[in-house]
Amino acid sequence: MSDAEQTxxxxxxxxxxxxxxxxxxxxxxxxARIQKHxxxxxxxxxxxxAEKFYIVLNGWIKLFRETLDGAQAVVDILPAxxxxxxxxIFEDDVYPYSxxxxxxxxxxxxxxxxxxxxxxxxxxxxxxMLSAMARYRxxxxxxxxxxxxxxxxxRIGCFLLRLADQKHEGAITIHLPYDKTLVxxxxxxxxxxxxxxxxxxKQATGIKVKGATVELDxxxxxxxYSCAVCSSEFxxxxxxx
Amino acid sequence: MSDAEQTxxxxxxxxxxxxxxxxxxxxxxxxARIQKHxxxxxxxxxxxxAEKFYIVLNGWIKLFRETLDGAQAVVDILPAxxxxxxxxIFEDDVYPYSxxxxxxxxxxxxxxxxxxxxxxxxxxxxxxMLSAMARYRxxxxxxxxxxxxxxxxxRIGCFLLRLADQKHEGAITIHLPYDKTLVxxxxxxxxxxxxxxxxxxKQATGIKVKGATVELDxxxxxxxYSCAVCSSEFxxxxxxx
DNA sequence: CGAGGGTTTGAAGTGCATCAAATAGTGTGG
DNA sequence: CCACACTATTTGATGCACTTCAAACCCTCG
Numbered sequence: 001m002s003d004a005e006q007t008x009x010x011x012x013x014x015x016x017x018x019x020x021x022x023x024x025x026x027x028x029x030x031x032a033r034i035q036k037h038x039x040x041x042x043x044x045x046x047x048x049x050a051e052k053f054y055i056v057l058n059g060w061i062k063l064f065r066e067t068l069d070g071a072q073a074v075v076d077i078l079p080a081x082x083x084x085x086x087x088x089i090f091e092d093d094v095y096p097y098s099x100x101x102x103x104x105x106x107x108x109x110x111x112x113x114x115x116x117x118x119x120x121x122x123x124x125x126x127x128x129m130l131s132a133m134a135r136y137r138x139x140x141x142x143x144x145x146x147x148x149x150x151x152x153x154x155r156i157g158c159f160l161l162r163l164a165d166q167k168h169e170g171a172i173t174i175h176l177p178y179d180k181t182l183v184x185x186x187x188x189x190x191x192x193x194x195x196x197x198x199x200x201x202k203q204a205t206g207i208k209v210k211g212a213t214v215e216l217d218x219x220x221x222x223x224x225y226s227c228a229v230c231s232s233e234f235x236x237x238x239x240x241x
Numbered sequence: 242m243s244d245a246e247q248t249x250x251x252x253x254x255x256x257x258x259x260x261x262x263x264x265x266x267x268x269x270x271x272x273a274r275i276q277k278h279x280x281x282x283x284x285x286x287x288x289x290x291a292e293k294f295y296i297v298l299n300g301w302i303k304l305f306r307e308t309l310d311g312a313q314a315v316v317d318i319l320p321a322x323x324x325x326x327x328x329x330i331f332e333d334d335v336y337p338y339s340x341x342x343x344x345x346x347x348x349x350x351x352x353x354x355x356x357x358x359x360x361x362x363x364x365x366x367x368x369x370m371l372s373a374m375a376r377y378r379x380x381x382x383x384x385x386x387x388x389x390x391x392x393x394x395x396r397i398g399c400f401l402l403r404l405a406d407q408k409h410e411g412a413i414t415i416h417l418p419y420d421k422t423l424v425x426x427x428x429x430x431x432x433x434x435x436x437x438x439x440x441x442x443k444q445a446t447g448i449k450v451k452g453a454t455v456e457l458d459x460x461x462x463x464x465x466y467s468c469a470v471c472s473s474e475f476x477x478x479x480x481x482x
Numbered sequence: 483c484g485a486g487g488g489t490t491t492g493a494a495g496t497g498c499a500t501c502a503a504a505t506a507g508t509g510t511g512g
Numbered sequence: 513c514c515a516c517a518c519t520a521t522t523t524g525a526t527g528c529a530c531t532t533c534a535a536a537c538c539c540t541c542g
Contacts, residue, residue: 046472065386065472073386073472090375096382119371126367130360133374134331140381141337145306145314147388148429151529181488188389193530195490211539231287231306231314392497422520434498436522452507 007032010055010108014083016132019124024114033109037101045098050088052109056080059105060178063097074185077102079177087133089116102182142232147188149229152197153204155187157226158236160207160214166235168219176212201225248273251296251349255324257373260365265355274350278342286339291329293350297321300346301419304338305426315426318343320418328374330357343423380480383473388429390470393438394445396428398467399477401448401455407476409460417453442466 007029011017017025034057037043043054046065054061058080066072075097078084088095089112101107119126146155163174176183184194202209205221216222227234248270252258258266275298278284284295287306295302299321307313316338319325329336330353342348360367387396404415417424425435443450446462457463468475 047474065382067390067470067472069469071390071470073389075382075385087375087378090372091379096379120364120368123361123364123367126364126371127361129371130367130374131331133371133378134328137328137374137377137381138332138337140378140385141306141316144316144381144384144388144429147385148314149308149312179488190531191489192491192532196530199490228310229308229312231308233288420520431499432521433500433523437498440522 003034004029006057007034007108010057010081013081014055016083016086016125016128019128020118021122024118024122024125028110028114031111031114035107035109037105037107039101039103039105041101041105043099043101043107044085044095046096047094050085050091050093050095051112053083053085053088053112053115054099054110055108056082056084057106057108059101059103060182061105061107062100062102062182064100065097072185074188077178077182077186086112086115086129088112089119102178142230142236145231150226152187152189152193153201154226154229155189156183156194156197156201157205157222158230159183159187161219161222161226161234162236162238164216164219166219166238170218172216172219174214174216176214180212244275245270247298248275248349251298251322254322255296257324257327257366257369260369261359262363265359265363265366269351269355272352272355276348276350278346278348280342280344280346282342282346284340284342284348285326285336287337288335291326291332291334291336292353294324294326294329294353294356295340295351296349297323297325298347298349300342300344301423302346302348303341303343303423305341306338313426315429318419318423318427327353327356327370329353330360343419376480383471383477383480386472391467393428393430393434394442395467395470396430397424397435397438397442398446398463399471400424400428402460402463402467402475403477403479405457405460407460407479411459413457413460415455415457417455421453 008025011020011025011028011032035043037059043061044050056078061078061082061084063075063078063084064072065075076084084099085095093112119129146158150158160174163177164172180194180198181191184191187194189197198209201207205225206217207221208215223234227236230236249266252261252266252269252273276284278300284302285291297319302319302323302325304316304319304325305313306316325340326336334353360370387399391399401415404418405413421435421439422432425432428435430438439450442448446466447458448462449456464475468477471477
């Protein structure tokens with residue numbers, strides 16, 4: 001697939017652009033650049049002046065904020081097809097977090113200016129953006145709730161459930177999408193805590209863990225364990241995109 | 242002041258409506274109802290069908306989510322002039338949290354339908370709403386970071402700083418806006434922890450606490466203590482509205 | 483095979499929660 | 513104005529969850 005084709009296809013798949021006009025997509029595509037980043041590369045840091053937004057083509061991007069003494073809080077970890085940096089339009093044109101490739105990663109880089117203009121002129125896009133923001137907001141509310149009410153093993157169980165096909169019946173195999181260390185930071189805990197909490201979850205629910213794969217006889221094992229301490233009914237919707 | 246006057250004035254003061262047309266404000270005002278709620282009254286619960294949004298006229302509204310076993314996570318505590326329930330337009334028309342008056346409280350109740358229509362038809366309002374959502378998003382990101390990186394005394398210090406006039410030089414007196422128990426839940430900790438953490442903060446920074454008032458010789462005491470473990474530079478903007 | 487990261491395990495410490503009880507503060511009716 | 517009831521707040525004692533530091537183990541890949 002040529003770069004131009006890939007660009008157009010990637011843009012079309014973004015929920016934000018589902019009502020976008022072809023001319024807008026074409027305009028974006030024309031200004032798009034594909035960037036390849038190696039593991040550990042930092043695309044931008046918190047408070048940088050924002051001129052681009054991005055779409056992940058493959059690999060993984062970690063969004064995070066960090067303090068002077070180096071402690072970091074992971075905001076999110078994004079797979080292919082996800083967009084980031086787009087909200088800076090409304091935030092003094094600076095990024096509200098830092099972004100780093102945690103794997104060799106390709107991203108599409110696009111000018112915020114073009115998006116900004118379109119949002120101001122095309123109500124449909126503004127509405128799509130509002131939906132996206134509302135969805136993100138719900139996700140964040142849920143995240144805060146989880147950090148407050150769930151303990152480490154329960155948070156892991158909840159994370160696994162969101163990775164699984166939630167309509168699936170019977171036995172399932174789940175693959176962790178990235179390093180356990182990274183999952184730990186995504187869930188706001190230390191790698192050691194993650195390791196121990198996973199053992200506890202294993203013992204409490206009867207799931208089988210082997211390296212990066214997790215096998216369940218049924219989702220109910222996890223649902224009973226994790227969803228009891230959550231205000232959302234299972235299945236909790238995937239709000240990530 | 243008559244109810245009609247108060248209604249109009251309250252609407253005009255909402256950031257979301259700063260670019261609203263007079264006819265829209267008039268339309269909203271016509272459909273507005275003032276409700277008085279006593280302490281403890283629950284306006285709606287998480288997942289209720291959403292038909293109204295609200296503006297706090299006086300008193301305090303607690304937004305929260307709770308699990309089956311009664312544990313609750315406080316999302317926010319809103320003073321006069323704040324709006325809530327408005328995002329349900331984009332969320333399947335259900336409320337994403339429960340709302341309770343924590344004091345005798347008056348709210349303005351307004352039909353979501355009218356707002357929804359206006360957002361769809363008036364790009365200016367859609368943009369205002371986007372700004373509001375972006376601001377809220379930043380606030381949530383910060384909240385998650387604080388819960389991850391700050392300990393209890395630091396979170397209290399940060400909370401006090403946000404209550405203070407951040408440009409003020411020299412000595413300041415800060416009044417806690419509501420019950421210490423409520424502040425504790427707002428900060429995601431137990432009342433006992435709050436009490437002990439406040440003592441620790443007092444001892445570490447030299448602030449003076451007497452009931453619900455806190456006296457500082459200067460903001461620097463708190464800034465050094467709390468902002469060291471935060472990714473935002475002081476002064477961190479008030480993002481609440 | 484050996485180096486280096488990721489992962490697990492152990493031991494010890496810290497922070498917060500929990501349970502229980504004392505104390506302070508507030509509003510009430512007498 | 514006082515006594516009482518009730519709630520908010522503080523304090524103490526204890527336990528659990530998570531972190532931290534250290535070391536071992538495992539896996540992968542050159």
